[in-house]
Amino acid sequence: MTRLSVNINKIATLRNSRGGNVPNVKDAAINCQKFGAQGVTVHPRPDERHITRKDVYEIKPVVTTEFNIEGYPSEDFLKMVTEVKADQVTLVPDTHKQLTSDHGWDTWKNLSFLKEIISRLQENGIRTSIFVDANPKVIEGAAETGTNRIELYTEPYARLYPLGRAEAIQPFAEAAKFAGNIGIEVNAGHDLSLENLNYFYQNIPNLEEVSIGHALIADALYMGLETTIQKYLDCLKPKR
Ligand SMILES: CC(=O)[C@@H](O)[C@H](O)COP(=O)(O)O
Ligand SMILES: NCC(=O)COP(=O)(O)O
Numbered sequence: 001m002t003r004l005s006v007n008i009n010k011i012a013t014l015r016n017s018r019g020g021n022v023p024n025v026k027d028a029a030i031n032c033q034k035f036g037a038q039g040v041t042v043h044p045r046p047d048e049r050h051i052t053r054k055d056v057y058e059i060k061p062v063v064t065t066e067f068n069i070e071g072y073p074s075e076d077f078l079k080m081v082t083e084v085k086a087d088q089v090t091l092v093p094d095t096h097k098q099l100t101s102d103h104g105w106d107t108w109k110n111l112s113f114l115k116e117i118i119s120r121l122q123e124n125g126i127r128t129s130i131f132v133d134a135n136p137k138v139i140e141g142a143a144e145t146g147t148n149r150i151e152l153y154t155e156p157y158a159r160l161y162p163l164g165r166a167e168a169i170q171p172f173a174e175a176a177k178f179a180g181n182i183g184i185e186v187n188a189g190h191d192l193s194l195e196n197l198n199y200f201y202q203n204i205p206n207l208e209e210v211s212i213g214h215a216l217i218a219d220a221l222y223m224g225l226e227t228t229i230q231k232y233l234d235c236l237k238p239k240r
Contacts, residue, residue, distance in 0.1 A: 002201055002236045005039030005068050006032040006229065007189075007213025008059075012050040025051070028225075029059050035229040039066035039087075041189075041211040046074070046096060053080055060084045068211060070101075070131070073117045082124050089121050090129040090151050090187070090211075101190060104132035104153045107141025114145040122146070129187050134175035143182045149208065150179055151187040157200060158191035165196075169203045176204045187211065194219060198235040210236070 011028040015021065029040045040063050044051040057080075060067060070090040071077050081089045091114065093105045107114065107130070118128045129149035132138050134156070142150050152172055160168035176186045185208045192200065193215035201207060212232060220228040 001238070002207045003038035003066070003209040004036075004229070004232055004236060005041045005066060005209055005211040006037040006216060007041040007043065007070075007211050008032065008217075009043055009050040009213050010217040012052070012055060016050060025055050026058055026062055030062050031225055032229060033063070033065050035226040036233050037065065037229055039068055039209065039211070041068040041070060041090075041213065043070040043092070043101075043213075044077075044080075045071070045094065046076075056080055056084055060086075063087075066209075068129075068209075070211070078117065078120065081121070081126065085124070086126055088127040088129055088149075090131055091117065092131040101131065101153070102155065104135075104138065105130055105142075107132065107138050107145060111141060111144055114147070118146050122148075134171040136175060136178040139175060139179050139184065140182070142179075143184055147184065149185040149187050151189055151211070152176065153190050154188050154192055154200065155190045158193065158196050161196040161199070165199050169199065172200070173203050173205070176207065180206050191215065194231055194235065197232065201236050202239060 008025055008028045011023050011025050015023055042051040044056055066087045068088040069081050069086040070092050072094040073091050092101050121128050128147045129151045130142055130147050131151045131153055132142055134152050157168050157172050179186050187209040189211035192210055192212045
């Protein structure tokens with residue numbers, strides 16, 4: 001079964017545009033789960049332009065499914081995810097000024113750094129995932145870090161999908177197969193949508209989880225959160 005974790009960053013973006021507490025991110029987390037999401041994802045950034053550190057602490061008690069926190073492993077970030085006891089932490093190689101995440105880790109170059117962080121998180125009972133490009137060499141490096149999972153960075157798939165989905169999926173299918181063969185579980189995310197999700201799911205073996213925010217929250221403006229989540233879950237129905 002592939003789980004859907006809803007990234008609620010964009011709810012916080014809307015809230016922050018006015019100050020105050022509308023829309024309420026805690027209620028969004030509660031409702032995503034009520035409507036069937038099997039996880040809640042947040043990606044707090046150092047400038048707190050959407051999810052804030054305070055949000056992370058406030059959301060945790062209402063998450064009854066899986067709380068996945070994504071971000072760059074600064075000391076501040078590590079303290080927060082450990083205090084909050086995230087179920088899963090996804091390490092992302094963000095730089096300070098990034099508009100959004102746009103690349104995976106160079107796992108070989110950052111091997112000792114990642115190894116140390118991953119063992120600290122695992123000692124605290126937190127499952128780890130690291131954000132990577134669909135590249136077997138990089139995934140081999142990920143295995144060396146001791147991580148439980150990788151998250152495949154799917155923006156290149158989403159971008160190429162309208163031009164030719166068979167070519168778009170190929171490196172991802174190979175990468176996921178390679179990860180499976182060396183015993184690493186696979187998550188995926190970034191720019192997945194109602195247009196491209198089902199084909200991704202159909203072609204990626206043993207996909208544990210997808211985290212989806214931008215497109216899903218945009219769809220919810222038109223269809224409502226409940227219908228939208230149902231449609232995303234329909235894309236992840238067991239393969240026949
Ligand atoms: C790692 C990843 O792909 C997501 O967390 C995505 O970057 C969402 O972050 P923003 O909402 O800040 O764009
Ligand atoms: N890890 C990916 C994520 O949480 C959401 O990415 P996006 O759907 O907002 O592009």
